[in-house]
Every structure is written in C-alpha cells, then in structure tokens.
Amino acid sequence: MTTGLGPMVSFDEDTITKQTVKPGTLRRILPYALRYRWSILVMLLMASADAAIAAASPLLLKQIIDDGLAPPGRLGLVVGLAATVAALALVDALVVFVQSLFSGRISEGLVYDLRTAVFTHVQRQPLAFFTRTQTGALVSRIHTDIVGARQAVTTLLSQAVSAALTLLLVLGAMFYLSWQITLAALLVIPFFLLPARVIGRRIQRLARAGMQVTAEMGSVMNERFNVSGAMLTKLYGRPDEESALFARQADRVRGINVSAVVHGRMFGIVVSVLTAVTTALVYGFGGSLVLDNTLRLGVLVAMVTLLLRLYGPINQLSGIQIDVMTALVSFDRVFEVLDLRPLIEDRPDARPLAAAADGAAPDIEFDQVSFRYPAASLVSLASLESPARRAEEDGDRKWILRDLSFRAPSGKLTALVGPSGAGKTTITGLVPRLYDPDSGAVRVGGVDVRELTSGSLTAAVGVVTQDAHMFHDTIRANLAYARPGATEQDLVEACRAARIWDTIAALPEGLDTVVGDRGHRLSGGEKQRLSLARLLLKAPPVVILDEATAHLDSESEAAIQRALKVALAGRTSLVIAHRLSTVREADQILVVDGGRVRERGTHQELLAADGLYAELYRTQFATQENRQEPSEEVSTEEVSTEQPSAEAAAEPAASAPLG
Template sequence: MSSMHGSGGGGPTPQGQRARVMRGDVAGQRARNAEAPRVPDLFPRIVALFAPHRLALSATVVLVLVAAALSVIPPLLTQRAFDEGLFPPGGTPSLPVLAALVGLMMAIYVTSALLGVWQTWLTSTVGNKVMGALRVRLFTHLQSMELNFFTKTKTGVIQSRLQNDVGGVASVLTNTVSSVLGNTVTVLAAFVAMLLLNWQLTIVALVLMPVLVIAQRRVGQVRARIAAKTQESLSDMTAITQESLSVSGILLSKSFTQQPNEIARYEKENGTQIRLQVSQTMSGQWFFVMVSIFLSSIPAIVYLVAGYLMGNGTADITPGTIVAFTTVQARLLFPLMGLLRVVLDLQTSSALFARIFEYLDFVPAIADKPDALTVPVGDAAAGSVQFDRVTFAYPDAAAGSPPTLDDVSFRIEPGQFAAFVGPSGAGKTTVSYLIPRFYEATGGSVRFSGKDVRDLVQESLVSSIGIVSQETYLFHATIAENLRYAKPEATDAELESAARAANIHATIASFPARYDTVVGERGYRLSGGEKQRIAIARVLLKDPPVLILDEATSALDSLSEQVVQQALDTASHGRTTIAIAHRLSTVVNADVIFVVDGGHIVEHGTHAELLARGGVYASLYARQITASPQVLPVD
C-alpha cells in the first residue's frame, strides 16, 4: 500500500504532496495549459458573460452611435469653413459664416466629450462587474470540487487562475464593448464621410486595408500562443511564492539552508516570465509600426493623387475637400489602430479565457443527487456509522496497486466510542475521509445515521460531523474569529464556554488581548497543544452528533497530550466518537477498537479483549510499551 496515502492511515502527507509538486505536478499542469485554448464554443461563452448587463450595453450602443454620428459632421463643416468661410467664391473671408461653423463644431466637440465620459463609466462598470462575477463564479465552482482535486493541484496554480488569468482579461472585459462598437462605428462613419468628399481618394486610402487585416490575424495567433505560455509561467511563479514564502515554507528552507535554491528557482521562472512578456509585447510591435507608417503616409499620397486628378480634370476637388479628407483620414488612424488592437487583444486573451473556462468545465466527482435527503435526526439510527463491504483506492494510485481499503465492514452505534489503530499506511485516515464523503467509496456503501452517504445532501452530512485532525489549521485572525468559523453567530459567552470545555480558556485569558489575540498564519504564534485545544473548542461550538479525531494528539509532547486528551474526553461525551489513533494509550477506554492492517480490519474488540487475543493489537501495544515506559495499561 502506498505510503503517500497514509499519515498513520491513508491520507496524503504534506511531505508527499510537496514531493509530487516538485516532480510531477508541473509537467501535468503544463500539459493542461497546452490544451487550454481548445475549449469549445469559446466566443459564445464570452459573449454570454455580458448577458446580465443588456440594459447598460444597450445604452452604451446608443451613446456610441450618437457619438459616431456626431463625428461625421466636423469634417463636413471643415470643408464648408474652407470653401464658404475662408475662400468663398467672392474671395473675401466671411466671418459670420466662419463663426457659425466654428461654434457648431465646438458644440459638437463638447457634446462628444461628455458622451465619451458617460460611455466610459458604463463600459467600466459593466466590464468590472463581469470580471468580478467571473472571479466569484470560478471561486464558487472550486469550492464544490472534491478533495482529490486539491491534493493533486498546486495551491499557487489555483490562485493564478483566480488572480492572474481573470485579472489578465480585465482590460478586455472593461474596454471591449466600447472599443469594438465605438471604433467600428467611427471607422464606418469616417469611411462614409470620405466617400461623400471624394470616392477616388477613398479608394486610395483603403486599398491596403485587406493586407493589414491578414497581418493582424497572423500576429494575433502568435500572441495567443505566447499568452498561454506567459500565464503558465505566472502560475508557476505564484506556486513558488506560495510554497516558499508561507510560514511552513520559510521554516523548511531555513532549516535546510535552501534559501539560495529557492531564490534560484524563483529567479529562473522570473527570467522566463520576463522573456515571455517581452516576446508578447514585441510580437505585435512591428505590426503596429507598419500600420502607423501606412496610415501616416496616406495624406502625402492623397496630395499626390489629388494633384494628378485635378491636373487631368477628372475630379472636382477643392482645397476644402483635400483638407477635410485628410482631416477625416487622420481621425481614422486612432480608431482603426484601436480596433485592430482590441481584436488582437481578444485573440491574445482567448488563451486566458480558455484557462478560466477549463476550470469552470471541471465536473465535481462528488455531487449531491437531485433527490438527496438531509441527515435524519431523532430516530434510533441517528449518529450511527456503518461500512458495508467498502473498497476504496485513491484516484491517483498507481495502476495495479492494491486498494487502500479492501472489503471493510463495521458498525458503530450512536454514542459509541470507536477507535481505529494499526500500522502507518494501513488505511485508518481513509476511513475518516469516507465518512463525510470527502472521497467516494470505490465499492460497497458507507452509511451515516442509517442512510447511504450518496443519498444525503453533503452539506447536511458534513454539518453533522466534527473533525479534529493532527494538523490544525487556523486562519491569520483572532482567536474569537477562528472559533466563530464554526458558528458565526456565537456569543462571547458561548466562546468562553467552549474554550473552558476545551481546557484553553485560562491560556487565552492570560494573553493581553484575550480572545482578540491574533494567532498568526496557520496559528504559528501558538504552541501545538494550544492550537489543538482551540480546534477542539471550535468543534464544540459546532456541536455535531458525530466526532472524528484523526491523530489529534500524535504530534504533541506527553504533557500537552494529557491536557488535550482531557479536552477530547469532554468533547466526545455524549457523541458518537471515531478516533484514528497512533498512540494506543489514548484509546484504551474505547468501546470498540478496530485494528486495520493492509486495508483490512483484522481484529476488533475492547482493549482487554484484544490484549488477551495476542494478535496484531497486542504486538503494537507491546512495542509502544517498550518504546515508552511511561505509558501504563489501563484496567
């Protein structure tokens, strides 16, 4: 049986997880990233993100159309200003005509600017709301994923999807609607204005546009590939940061003097990130240089062609027409560049959207049935736990390896204290994972309060179970906030009552800030025994009918173990209690002890019965007595 599934009983160990991170997860994540752009129906799914904001988008469309319509008028007024105001047929400039035309142009400019401010507010609001909703949707979906997903995926990679990928499409979501609509309509309006001024010059100005579109498409494909690699590199950098700069990571690197290696690892990935960012920037730079040169050269070409047409007498072109035409063409430069840039950004961001939708497309392996039931309360079976010929193998177990649990059957009655003991890696912790359905049994059935756990609403199931594990997790928050994680509405009196029952109130009262003491990341400001007793107090606030103790004292010294054990005895009173134990001294008073070895229950009975039998339990107990003379048998 693989030791990666057993810290005394079958669960993935932190050391094993880190080893897998360093070996296989990077390669696996790279493979997943390479497949990300293949998410089907990507464009319709991106468009669907904007569906809840139809009203704001409709208002944006109206504003864009009005602004575009207004943008056609100034060039036509410019033509009139030259031909009727500055150089009228009589030869004398007409100030009244000029004043009227200039006043009208100024009014149009002011109106367009105000409409632009309103349009920017609308698009920024919509874009950020869409981005925020996407981030929450992704976070919510990840919350529904089964435990196995998180044991095989680096936390930094998950964080990167939420932060870097969603953040990477922020500008696209914020600017796309206004840029695409505004620039498209402006380009079309400019095209119409140019046609109204002179169709021959319009042909000259637009003859090379198809070449630009083809070039833009090629550049966009290159940028999309680079963007995927860039986000992959960001994922790795986030993972390295999360691993190395956490309290546990810092302690590990300092303990083994591995800071230079961690710095080198980060520096290497940072170098990759720099190279990819430069490549992404430069991949479109030459394209935009070419576009800029082409559009900037058009006025000179227009002058040349206009002179040719005027010289041949084939076109009626006035000085006002030339000035107005070049003004329109100059105004065409920025919207056309903006439109090409947005299209290029959309192509680039497709890789980011694909990575986000890839996670959203993951289907949780464990989900409630449509007709799932809540955990029954008050009947004779409430609080009972039963395994009926349960077989289980971890999803990432090597092919051909034996299952972690093989044909395991037992029943724990309501209010009973049951213990699971056995060699490391025997499958004990796996039992504690299957009861709350953190993993799904491969074969057989797990019953809770008389019902198959697959027929129960998982939230209701987990709400009925309290878990105290070997590795206590506390948030970087106050003691009170950590306790209220189990019961947000708990009063101060309830906190104190739970803390007293867990033998931790006196310790908390000795702190200057008492229950407002900040425990630090993962509770590192507290001792192991203090963290464990706060975890017990948190479970007592939850007040579940079933309590699972997974190696709850195995990492503590003898003195801390005694204090914590007293708290555990109080917590288990009146509840069905399941203890996964390495130290047999903590379970000698159990109502029934199940001995797990090689994925099977090889013995069960009371402490005295198992000692008298002289089997596996007696051997384990004898070894612990020899190794720890202070542990005395309890009659």
C-alpha cells in the same frame, strides 16, 4: 534563442500552450454580458455619438475653408463653425466619459460575476482536487486570468462598436466628398488586416503560455512565502538554490513577455508604415486634383483629416482582433475550471440525515468498502498541476482499502490503530464524504452517505485533524467558523472545556488576537486545543479525531482527555489513536493494516487474544507503561522513531506501531 532583450522562447513541445480557444467560448460570454444589458445600451449609444462627432468635425473644417475663408471671406460663418467644432469637442469629451463610466461598470461587474462563480465552483471540488492542484496556479485563474477575460467584453462592446460606427460614418463622408480618393484609400485596408491575423495567432499562443508560466511562478512564491515554506527553506539553509529556482521561473516569464512585446511592436510598425504610405498617396493624388481645379482645397484637407480618422478605427479593429484573441484565452482558461465537474455531488433525490427517534447519535458502518484515490483526469486539470505531477500515470494508482467492513456503534468510541499508510486517515475521510468508495458503502445512521445531502452530513460530523488549521484571522473568527451565531459566552465555555481559555484570557487582545498565517503565533498544543474548542462549539453527534492530543504535553493531555470524555459522551466517535490513553478508553479497537481490519475488540480482549495487537503492545508500550505515572501517556509515533535497543534488535520483528 537569446537576444539582448531577453530569451526568445518557443513552446512548440508544450501541449498546454499549444491549445487553441475552444469553439463556442465567445458564445458563452454572452450570458454574463447580458446581465448588464442596460449599461451596455447606454455605452453603445455613447459610442454612436462619439462616432458621429468624429465624422462631423472634418466636414465642418471643410466648410470653414471652402465657404468661410474663400474670398471674399465670411467672418461670422468662420466664427460660428469654429465655435461648433469646439462645442462638439466638449460634447465628445462628455460622451467619452460616460462611455468609460459604463464600460467600467460592465467590466468590473463581469470580473465580480466570474470570480464569485469560479470561487463557488472550486469550493465544490473534492479534496483530491486540492491535493493535486498548485495553489498559486489556481489563484492565478481567479485573479489574473479573469482580469484578462474582461477585456474581451469591454473591447468588443466599447472599442469595436465605436470603431465600426466611426469607420462607416467616415467612409460615408469620404464618399460624399470624393469617391476617387476614397476608393484609393480602401485598396490599402487588406494590408492592415492580414498582419493582424498572422501576428494575432502567435500572440494568442504567447498569451496562454504567459498565463501558464506566470501561474507556475506564483505557485513557487506561494509555497515559499507561507510560514511553513519559509521555515523549511531557513532550516535547510538553501537560499541560493531557491533563488536559482525562482530565477528560472522568472526567466521563462521574461522570455514570453519579450516575445509578446516584439510581436506587438511588429504589428505597430507595419500599421504605421501603411498609414504613412496611404497618407502620402492621398496627399499626392488629392494635391494633383486640387491643382487641376478638380478638387477644392477644403475638400482635400477634410479628406486627409477623415483619412486619419478612417485608419484610426482600422488600426483599432486590427488591434482589437489581437486583443480579443488574447482575452478569449483568458476566458477559455476560466471556463476550463468552471467545466470541471465535481466528482462528489448531491444526488437529485438526496435527503437530509434524520435524527433518531430516541435522540441517539447515528452509528457508522463500512460495508465491503474498497477505495483508491481517483485518477487525475477526473479531479484536476493538467494546467493546474506541477509539471512533475502531470507526468504521473493513472495506471499507477494502488488500492488503499480492500473489502473493509466494520461498525462503529452509536455513542461509542472506536479507535483505529495501525502503521503509517495502513489506510486509517482514508477511513476517516470517507465518513464526511471527502471521497467516495470505489465499491461497497459507507453508512451513517444506516443510510449510505451518497444518499444524504452534503449539508446535513457536514452538520452531523465534526472532524479535528492532527495538523489543526487556523485562518489568518482572530481567535474569535476561527472559533465562530464552527457556529457563526455563537455568543461570547458560548465561545468562552467552549474554550474553558478545551482547557485553552486561561491562555486566551492572558493575551492583550483576548479573543480578538490574530493567530497569524495558519496559526503560526500559537504552539502546536494551543492550536489543537483551539480546534477542540471549535469542535465542542459545533457539538456534532459524530466526531472524528485524528489523535487531537498528539501535540500536547502529558498534563495538558490529561485535562483534554477529561474534557473529551464529557464532551464525547453519547456521541459516536472514530479516533485515529497514537497514544495508549486513547486506546485504553476505546469501547472498540480496530487494528488496520494493508487496508483491512486485522483485529477488533477492547484493549483487554485484544491483549487476551495474544495476536497482532498484543505483540504490538508488548514491544511498544509495556516498558513505557511501567515507567510512567498513570496520568502520563506516550505517543506511539514518538516511540517508533527511536533507535531500537540491542535486545529489541535481537528479537523477532514485530508488527508496525499503533500510529
């Protein structure tokens, strides 16, 4: 339904928001909290002192009225007791300050520990996790949910302990003064706890729903506010639809927040009414006892003061129940990420990749490899994916590679060609173990990559993708990411070899120029040359290129090809080839189609075999080769997007292009 305050939404059909806090969540918090045991001890001591002062002040007030003000009056006692009350107030202020200081240290330390733990754990997840996960939703777990999670510890250890101790001490003082009024006041306590329990359950569900829809709204902003997303929305000119999409997401957040505020206010209203009724009861009952001379006036004043200090902790404990239930949802969502076991991990007996005795680069071997992308339930969480993605069925997964076998010889260049979707990128992803095959084995240097440590495999394999990614940082930082200890001279030499140094040197800030989000301040060719410089800086024995020259003009590409020819000498190279120049340079060409290697050989051998590759060459390259200079090359991807000529349309259909 909709109110003037906003929509009051219901999430009864949402299985994610219907989840309850898992058993044992509170127990799992303790190891994080116990790291700050000494700070917790100091905080608890301060809480005890605060509770003692809260119970002692009304007793001093009673003594002032009954002993100091009662005829004939004792001015010295009144002044002394008043000074004591003032001193206790100052001490209490100091106690509360110290308590807040240590509470802040504990809570922010807890946030630090959880954030670093989640960030480290997420980095261990396989690539499939990131292809399914909404970035905004994941960032929300690390930021918003963890900030909410800290409330569970600080609330339990600070407010709860202080409130409980205050409650006990105040009750003791009240029983000491008048057991009759105390019993009457205690009869109302269950009426405080019942609303907290009922309303708390609803607020807990609203908290989970609020976190979920806020994360989804964050994902929309993250996708639209990065450079690529902003460019897409501007080029297609649909601001009204984008605004409407965001408005729907924001409306869901508004509706849940309105519901949460209403339920929270309902609890506050109930508590206020009960407090007022109970206070009136004590005044009426206690006043009658004073008139009957059964109770002294000072005792009544002290009892009313203690009563207000009694229901303060009761209100706190009732509210704490709601706050803790809400905060536990945050912890539960954080632990949900930490409990997601990485699909790809080092085996306990994993060993580093050993260098060959002769110093040769390791070869690459695929032995009867079959692969399909892993099921969503194995690599991701439904609450981190888009609603549309959640609806996908794991049964729809198709095989990408089937019984694939080949060998990329040590120190040689192997080119992969074939149509889009043939499985070329998947092949290159299996070598650095971004994924594991479902069957068969991928070997580097004769060792199954699953038997190698991830660190040694990462150090041995260098990858340059077609869409070269740059962090929003300086050119220096992006290059040094490959080798943090690289010197200035190392960076310059790598840039010279990649034919990008002249461009960098012409910039006002040189290597300290910030490239912008995803390197948007650089052209596609400049980003690729920077990524090549990063690869040259790393200098791995195994190199994988997803056609690293795809975005370069012919002159730049020719220069890069010469640089690569020197840089890749003696290294095992696996290249997804879209350009004829790369194919010609290859020691071995693998024609991949339908997840299998259909043909293999050199450029000349495959032409002589007059098979699939030869037919592809005749239909895609022959005319372009005749028109171009030897140093110029044509991208098969660009050719494949052109409209076919009438003669070509009349010829029998050829196989798909190389790229």
